[in-house]
Amino acid sequence: MSAVNITQFTHAVLLLTGIPGQENVYLWISVPFCLMYIISIVGNSVILFIIKIDSSLHEPMYIFLSMLGVTDLGISIATIPTILGMYLFNSKEISLNACFAQLFFIHSLQCIESSVLLLMAFDRFIAICNPLRYASILTLPRAAKMGLVCVLRGMAAMFPLPFLLKRFQYCRANVLSHSYCLHQEVMKMACSDITVNSIYGLFITLITVGLDSLLILLSYVMILKTALSVASHAECLRALNTCVSHLCAVLIFYTPEIGLSVIHRFGKSSSHLPPILLGYVSLLVPPLMNPIVYSVKSKHLRVRIIRVFAK
Template sequence: MANINSSNTLSSTFYLTGIPGYEEFHHWISIPFCVLYLVGIMGNCTILHIVRTDPRLHEPMYYFLAMLSLTDMGMSMPTMISLFRVLWSISREIQFNICVVQMFLIHTFSFTESSVLLAMAFDRYVAICHPLRYATILTPRLIAKIGIAALLRSAFAMIPLLARLAFFPFCHSHTLSHSYCLHQDMIRLACADTKFNVIYGLVLITVLWGMDSLGIFVSYMYILQSILRIASREGRLKALNTCASHICAVLILYVPMIGLSIVHRFAKHSSPLIHIFMAHIYLLVPPVLNPIIYSVKTKQIRQGVLHIVFPTKVSSTVM
């Protein structure tokens, strides 16, 4: 049976589940999903537009914010077509090669987002602990290198994991438990030894997320020490306020991400709805909430959004 693997697997067709038990409500369920996707895309495109068009925002903090918006869209958009094809009863089928591309994009951008949040923590550390050297340390050249390194690190880390899938025979069920493809979901269908994928995936999560979260934690330890040295209460609050949006973004990514990993690895026999719910939170909550949080908490972004929505009023206020 193991010899049917490579050629047959590459041409295999898999079937997406959607939300089991609620098939008759799929059209209605698609409405909130459609709203969330639109809010996420519009919010992140607005952030990118504001950062690109406002010369005052051509600073390291806002360049990293633009990277965060790009990775948010990179996480969520690959799932749109397959999700709505299932919910709108167009087709539940997905080819193996398309499934692998979808997995690659989802997991690569989720790891990249973690690295971008680490870079944003470093940005806050330099801004608060070394303000006089801020512009000389975080040069545009270094920022570009950080962004490219974050993307390449995540992409190359995923290649061994997904390449092995092409050599797995799927001789039983081809039905995936989500509306899109996730690595943890796919390897459960393989009738082969998946020990490498399980161990490598766990090591990958531990090392990449662990390194990033440790770096964020250390950065904030130094930031907190610097803030406590500020004499005035107003100065301390102002410094903390510059970090509030980033702390929220870290929690919004890591809490669903850790929750999804725990559910897939240690709650395999729990209700399928829990798996589906956690998977959609993991992909949709950060792209929807991050632009809202930064628009509310960051004055320059908020002014840019108001200028787009009420150009005449904002212009007259500035005058």
């Protein structure tokens, strides 16, 4: 109970939490987090560098991939410092303002990543379902404008969150169940009515990540329908093969998100380990795996990377 603050406060600190019961091996737990951080930063930076210097990659598909890389870098930078501080230096305290800033960037960047995945699905939809008009529909200026809309949408949707939280007095337990801040957790510490925050959080989730996932599903239904209508079996497989990288990115991003939602709403287990581990997976695995998946599956990109490093 010493870690619980039961008095009202306006300017205070919240306490981060790692994996319960594993405090004696926190230093060893920090090793995979460090490796994931390094690989995420290096992998996404390499892809951004290759796309920037190679004019043959200045196409909508790779422009969207570079947007995904920037978003993944942002998520890594926003989350890993507090995680490593927790496990390496036992730095548990985070101020309210720093917590509000972190949750804003985490939620905004996740919303932006969901939107970018939708743009990449739209790119594959046009390339397969209407290939003759692909170049005229998805021009570079139009792709850049679509990316800008995604960024503005994500930031605008999450902009009210810190202000909705800042108006509260906090009198409940100030111990977070993660080593980073999330809106849905911080708001539960308020001793005021949080109905507005709950409704707004659910509404934003439905019209951003929820709507994006439905549109991505619809895109792939149309893609599959078009591919199956192709007379040649080889051409059908070739068309679907261009979607493998994006499908992997979609599954990596949405699977832990759906798993977390199911656990929070229907989970009856007293163990806090599954949601903690899924939380780490949802934030750390996409920035780690996306550059690896695209480097392996995209022959054009892989050849460029090998050529640059071979020099």
